[in-house]
Amino acid sequence: xxxxxxxxxxxxxxxxxxxxxxxxxxxxxxxxxxxxxxxxxxxxxxxxxxxxxxxxxxxxxxxxxxxxxxxxxxxxxxxxxxxxxxxxxxxxxxxxxxxxxxxxxxxxxxxxxxxxxxxxxxxxxxxxxxxxxxxxxxxxxxxxxxxxxxxxxxxxxxxxxxxxxxxxxxxxxxxxxxxxxxxxxxxxxxxxxxxxxxxxxxxxxxxxxxxxxxxxxxxxxxxxxxxxxxxxxxxxxxxxxxxxxxxxxxxxxxxxxxxxxxxxxxxxxxxxxxxxxxxxxxxxxxxxxxxxxxxxxxxxxxxxxxxxxxxxxxxxxxxxxxxxxxxxxxxxxxxxxxxxxxxxxxxxxxxxxxxxxxxxxxxxxxxxxxxxxxxxxxxxxxxxxxxxxxxxxxxxxxxxxxxxxxxxxxxxxxxxxxxxxxxxxxxxxxxxxxxxxxxxxxxxxxxxxxxxxxxxxxxxxxxxxxxxxxxxxxxxxxxxxxxxxxxxxxxx
Numbered sequence: 001x002x003x004x005x006x007x008x009x010x011x012x013x014x015x016x017x018x019x020x021x022x023x024x025x026x027x028x029x030x031x032x033x034x035x036x037x038x039x040x041x042x043x044x045x046x047x048x049x050x051x052x053x054x055x056x057x058x059x060x061x062x063x064x065x066x067x068x069x070x071x072x073x074x075x076x077x078x079x080x081x082x083x084x085x086x087x088x089x090x091x092x093x094x095x096x097x098x099x100x101x102x103x104x105x106x107x108x109x110x111x112x113x114x115x116x117x118x119x120x121x122x123x124x125x126x127x128x129x130x131x132x133x134x135x136x137x138x139x140x141x142x143x144x145x146x147x148x149x150x151x152x153x154x155x156x157x158x159x160x161x162x163x164x165x166x167x168x169x170x171x172x173x174x175x176x177x178x179x180x181x182x183x184x185x186x187x188x189x190x191x192x193x194x195x196x197x198x199x200x201x202x203x204x205x206x207x208x209x210x211x212x213x214x215x216x217x218x219x220x221x222x223x224x225x226x227x228x229x230x231x232x233x234x235x236x237x238x239x240x241x242x243x244x245x246x247x248x249x250x251x252x253x254x255x256x257x258x259x260x261x262x263x264x265x266x267x268x269x270x271x272x273x274x275x276x277x278x279x280x281x282x283x284x285x286x287x288x289x290x291x292x293x294x295x296x297x298x299x300x301x302x303x304x305x306x307x308x309x310x311x312x313x314x315x316x317x318x319x320x321x322x323x324x325x326x327x328x329x330x331x332x333x334x335x336x337x338x339x340x341x342x343x344x345x346x347x348x349x350x351x352x353x354x355x356x357x358x359x360x361x362x363x364x365x366x367x368x369x370x371x372x373x374x375x376x377x378x379x380x381x382x383x384x385x386x387x388x389x390x391x392x393x394x395x396x397x398x399x400x401x402x403x404x405x406x407x408x409x410x411x412x413x414x415x416x417x418x419x420x421x422x423x424x425x426x427x428x429x430x431x432x433x434x435x436x437x438x439x440x441x442x443x444x445x446x447x448x449x450x451x452x453x454x455x456x457x458x459x460x461x462x463x464x465x466x467x468x469x470x471x472x473x474x475x476x477x478x479x480x481x482x483x484x485x486x487x488x489x490x491x492x
Contacts, residue, residue, distance in 0.1 A: 001119055001242070004031040004046065006039030006053035006065070007081065016052060016106070023112050024146045026119070026242045036060025040068055048076050049122055050115070055082045063092055070097050077118045081106065119145045123244050143184070143197065145241040148205025150198040150212050152235035153251035154219075155258075155362055167223070167231075168194065174222035175215065193252060197244075205237050208266075216264060230366045232258040236267040258363045259320040273317070280318040282326050283309055290334045290378070291452050299379040302334070306375035310368055324359060327367060331358045331374040337452060338378045391416055392430045395423060396438060403442045404466045409435045443467070444480045451489045458485040 003020060007013035017029050031046050033039035036053075037060045043051055055062040062080060069078070080101040099121075100114050120143045143149065156167040171194060175185050184197045196215070203209040216233055223231055232255045238247040250267060257270050260277075286309045293301035309330055313323045335351045354374050361367035395412045412435065413420040427435050443465040450461045459470040467473035477485050 001027050001050055001115070001122065002030045002046070002048040003027060003050045003052065004033070004039065004042055004048045004076075005029060006033045006036065006042075006051065006057070006062075008034050008054060008057045010034070012054075012104075016111070019108055019111060020115070023108075023115060026145050026240060027115060036062065036065045040065050043069065043074060043076060044072060047074070050077045050079065050118055052079045052081065055080055066097060077122065079114060079118070116143070116145055119143075119241055123241055143199055143241055144201075147199055147201070147240070148203065149238045149241065149244065150203070150209050150235060151238050151244065151248060151251065152196045152198075152212070152216075152233050153248070153255070154194045154196060155232040155234070155255040156193070156230070170223050171219060174219040193255075195248065195251075205239065208235075230363050232263050232265070232362050234258075234265045234267060255362045256320040256324065259323055259361065259367060260317060263363055274319065276317050277319045277322075278316050280313065280316075280322040280326055282329065283312045286312065287330055287333050290330070290375075291337050294334060294337050294378055294452070302379045303372060303375045306330075306334075306371050310371060314364070324361065324367070327361075327371055328355060328358050331355055331371060334378045335374060338380075389426065389430060391418065391423070392426050395427060395435065396431075399435075399439050399442050403439060403446065404464060406466045407439070440476055441480070444477055447473075447477060447485065448481075448488070451485055458489075461485065 005013055005016050005020075007016065013032055013034070017032065020027050020029055030048055031042045033042050034057075036057045039051075039053060039057075040060065053062050053065060057065075060068075066078065069076070077100075078098040080098045081104055082101055083104045099118060102110050102114060154171060172185055175196065185194060198209060198211055198215065200209060200211065212235070220231065234251045234255060234257075236247065236251065238244050250270075254265075254267075254270055257265055257273065261269060261273055286305055290302055290305040290309075293299075293305055309327070313326055332351075332355060335354065339351065354370070354377060357370040357373065358367070361370050394416060398407055398412050398415065409420045409424060413423040416423065424435060427433070427438070431438070433441075447461050447465050450456050450464060451458075456464070458474065462468075462470040462473035465473070467476070474484055477483075477488070481488055483491065
């Protein structure tokens with residue numbers, strides 16, 4: 001921290017500077033001044049972190065300096081020095097923006113505590129910004145600037161706002177009840193990630209402190225009791241408080257390594273794990289197998305193939321980014337096929353939420369849950385059948401049952417003992433489509449299933465779905481999909 005001392009008494013000023021030098025190597029006095037005007041110019045030029053200034057000074061007193069600094073929007077933390085008879089001046093100084101005031105004669109302990117608290121505040125503001133800093137129970141914790149810190153980033157598996165708030169409260173309660181000698185829980189980001197800082201007088205920073213294991217065990221127990229199991233811890237040692245802002249970056253950028261390493265990750269383990277990783281060969285055969293299971297409505301096989309896909313991804317050690325990309329590709333592919341079969345296109349209902357869950361997975365358990373949710377959606381029967389009148393439902397059922405043999409409007413009307421004109425009117429009015437349109441859509445949907453199975457040629461599929469003329473079938477298929485059967489098969 002860069003400090004300026006503004007004090008008109010030379011001996012007092014020199015004593016404060018000597019004392020600051022003894023308190024911590026993190027403190028550097030970058031300037032000194034003997035009156036307010038000189039001090040103001042020095043502050044505006046050097047932009048220190050902390051200014052220690054006397055209230056009563058020649059040329060410009062401390063209060064006048066504060067007013068000028070307030071107008072200049074200078075961000076330095078201000079510590080006012082005042083005698084007992086100047087107490088009212090000190091109160092005015094606080095109202096003008098001073099962070100602390102010390103009564104003369106100041107003691108080493110008073111200055112040490114004040115600078116330690118301001119150092120902690122400055123570091124946190126650099127991390128989060130003055131408006132975002134949220135320190136829980138900070139009144140009972142004073143971090144020691146010159147001592148090492150155990151810094152952990154805590155990543156919740158929760159996604160919605162309610163779950164994130166629940167996670168935060170559980171974390172807060174768990175850490176408060178554990179009560180190590182020093183622990184600060186800090187809110188970090190909108191995704192619910194948090195920082196936990198721990199420190200003790202006895203810990204030398206060369207090994208994991210004993211309280212860290214206790215903190216993680218007790219916190220995880222409270223979170224599990226609250227139904228939250230997908231929490232990732234990543235930690236490192238930071239040599240001193242001033243190094244905290246640059247020391248925390250990786251803790252927030254690498255939580256997905258929990259997919260490979262586990263939910264508790266010392267930061268140094270990631271580098272060695274990355275060196276051991278092998279390239280991931282995408283299991284295309286399992287994707288094809290899943291597509292065939294979807295087209296054949298084999299629900300059990302769809303889920304089983306998703307499990308096999310995950311097993312293949314974890315057979316060797318691979319980079320978590322590669323695993324996430326492979327799972328996203330698999331999930332996107334099977335959902336797209338399901339959407340095509342349901343004639344809902346690539347934006348099949350719920351796709352975005354399911355794919356987001358896959359891409360945001362941070363643990364193996366979370367990834368497995370997300371991929372099995374995709375398999376469950378791909379195994380579903382699709383949108384519920386719309387309820388039409390009895391006659392229309394019977395007519396549509398006949399279309400689904402006899403599309404391959406061919407059924408005409410006249411045949412369906414005769415089976416229902418009504419005229420073709422009346423049936424045509426009913427179908428149009430209730431469904432918004434003609435009888436012939438329903439027949440074509442049913443045939444095209446079945447043709448898609450057969451094309452995805454990859455076992456039949458286009459002319460064979462044409463006959464299977466009720467078209468004797470394969471060229472006419474290709475024309476109908478392209479009208480509905482924008483692609484020929486062969487193009488559709490290649491794409492999917």
